[in-house]
Amino acid sequence: MQTAPPDDPLWTIVYVSSASYDFTPLDLERLLASARLANDAAGITGLLLYCHGNFMQLLEGPRSAVQAAFRRVRGSREHHGIIELLDEPVPARAFAGWSMASAGIGAEQFHQLADAADATRRQLLLDFWQANR
Template sequence: MAAQPSGPRVPANPEGLMVLVYVSAATRELTRDELHGMLESARVRNAAAGITGVLLYHRGGFMQALEGPRSQVEALFARIVRDVRHHNLIVAARRPRAKRDFADWSMGFVDLADGDVPEGFSPLLHQPAVREAYAASPDRVHQFLSHYARTAVLA
């Protein structure tokens, strides 16, 4: 007779965690003060909702990863979709997660200077056709964000 587990089974994704990554274009370039104001309010809301993540900004292009409980991430994303500060939004990844990559950040932020964008990734932030191609390869998008999770000094 096979041994039985000694307790209840723990689901593979006990918190119902998910990650959602999108890219979009700002309707106009935002000032540093506007970006920081947006971040401060996002950090407060995200902490209360159990959401973590990172936002990259480069000359009017956004890439953001949101991770947390599915219902909270989806509710936040519904608000983001309606935000008039950006358009051409494309979801690059939306999937369950076993653990968080940005657990210490209610919203990390990286304002990328021209030299800070790895070769080949600038079009991802600025060209809709390239964003759509990356949406078909969420692992590449995750690789890009993970680079900043390991190396960036966050604002």
């Protein structure tokens, strides 16, 4: 994985959104497969969680690539009501090597992650995934 040049720092975006329909496990696999293809090509890594019609996703990589990926995400009719929770530089990738990690999550934990303080959310997402991968 390339390191980001100084004029294009390592960046992360975290958002939540509402699925436009009830995603089956197969729908999720298809979405992940297309996201991973695009992310591999763009140098993006991250985590996608789905819980009863809601998504939470962390995207990370060079800022320009993260912004381009987030434009693709925003353009998708498969979800709506996108709320950005984090949009900031990061010192290192949390999900290096994962073109889009994914894990099942219950409603209570999903809400805990959504309600977490900005300063701790990224670490909590990593902790959650490491415990549930």
